[in-house]
Amino acid sequence: MKLHQLRYLAAVAQTGLNITAAAEKLHTSQPGVSKQIKLLEDELGFQIFVRDGRNLTRVTPAGQQVIDRAIRILREVQNIKRLSDDLKDEERGSLSIATTHTQARYVLPEVIKTFRERYPEVRLHLHQGTSEQIAEMAALDRIDFAIATGSESLFDGFSLLPCYKWHRHVVVPQNHALARARKITLKQLAAHPIITYVFSFTGPSSLHGIFAKEGLVPNVVLTARDADVIKTYVRLGLGVGIVASMAIEAEGDADLVHIDTSDLFPTHTTWIGFRRGGLLRKYQLDFIQLFAPHLTRRVIERAAGAANPAEVEQLVAGLDLPLK
Numbered sequence: 562m563k564l565h566q567l568r569y570l571a572a573v574a575q576t577g578l579n580i581t582a583a584a585e586k587l588h589t590s591q592p593g594v595s596k597q598i599k600l601l602e603d604e605l606g607f608q609i610f611v612r613d614g615r616n617l618t619r620v621t622p623a624g625q626q627v628i629d630r631a632i633r634i635l636r637e638v639q640n641i642k643r644l645s646d647d648l649k650d651e652e653r654g655s656l657s658i659a660t661t662h663t664q665a666r667y668v669l670p671e672v673i674k675t676f677r678e679r680y681p682e683v684r685l686h687l688h689q690g691t692s693e694q695i696a697e698m699a700a701l702d703r704i705d706f707a708i709a710t711g712s713e714s715l716f717d718g719f720s721l722l723p724c725y726k727w728h729r730h731v732v733v734p735q736n737h738a739l740a741r742a743r744k745i746t747l748k749q750l751a752a753h754p755i756i757t758y759v760f761s762f763t764g765p766s767s768l769h770g771i772f773a774k775e776g777l778v779p780n781v782v783l784t785a786r787d788a789d790v791i792k793t794y795v796r797l798g799l800g801v802g803i804v805a806s807m808a809i810e811a812e813g814d815a816d817l818v819h820i821d822t823s824d825l826f827p828t829h830t831t832w833i834g835f836r837r838g839g840l841l842r843k844y845q846l847d848f849i850q851l852f853a854p855h856l857t858r859r860v861i862e863r864a865a866g867a868a869n870p871a872e873v874e875q876l877v878a879g880l881d882l883p884l885k
Contacts, residue, residue: 564638566601567631569594570609574628575701578610578617586701633838640840651843655684659695660708662787664831667807668885669708672851680844691759691786699834705845707834708852719834720864720873724853726830727885728823730809732795732802739801740818747775747825754782754800756791768803771826792817805829807885830882837873841865855880 572583584591602609609624610617692712698704733739772779782800785791788808795802809819860876867873
């Protein structure tokens with residue numbers, strides 16, 4: 562049994578039994594992956610995968626146990642490498658972060674600027690996407706950190722630490738009928754076309770549910786992932802925008818009126834997540850504390866070593882989160 566065989570096995574499992582995708586991920590050939598998995602099965606004396614011709618169709622029960630153990634072994638190997646890297650040079654390495662546009666555009670710039678000044682030799686990779694896309698990258702072990710709001714159930718095997726709270730705000734042009742209102746009702750909002758974020762693909766929209774409780778149906782005419790896009794179409798007069806509070810800039814959005822709707826919509830919590838059971842390097846710990854200063858190094862390290870989400874929840878219970 563060789564370490565590279567376990568890497569091939571894990572890659573196949575993480576790419577949905579797609580040998581071609583696994584080979585691309587590993588920068589090797591498809592026949593090479595198939596051969597090494599077959600050699601591993603021959604050595605073990607049982608099948609890890611059920612096949613239909615050349616295609617893998619499912620994982621056998623014994624095969625699933627092998628895959629689970631292989632992934633744990635590979636993570637420990639990665640931990641040893643990270644420990645070695647830290648001992649050799651704490652100032653060098655790479656950091657891959659997946660997050661939403663709102664975080665990347667409005668929250669992370671100052672954090673990343675400070676981080677780069679502190680660690681100029683660390684290569685940063687910033688990926689943007691929906692929660693579903695971020696979760697896919699996390700499942701494939703392509704990122705070190707995930708930063709998002711909600712969708713916690715998508716991040717199996719990750720420790721999620723709360724970073725800050727935020728509310729939704731309504732934005733309208735200065736000549737809009739709602740521009741002079743300090744407070745608005747859901748009924749007033751439902752009377753206008755609405756432009757807001759793309760809804761989750763994994764369940765019903767929370768926005769629609771909030772209106773439904775009042776017997777209302779929101780007239781959502783346009784959705785986008787990008788708050789800048791939402792504000793652009795608000796400026797064109799296509800509707801009332803609903804955006805995250807941190808997506809409103811005092812100077813850049815001076816031509817728009819924003820209305821606090823914290824009394825209409827629930828408070829949201831943005832979190833940062835990383836794989837449980839992993840070893841965080843010094844610069845990774847520092848990044849988390851730059852992004853969420855209230856998280857102590859002790860809490861972060863204990864969350865990394867937690868056995869399950871319940872342990873993480875106990876660690877962060879009672880934390881006083883800042884409001885953006």
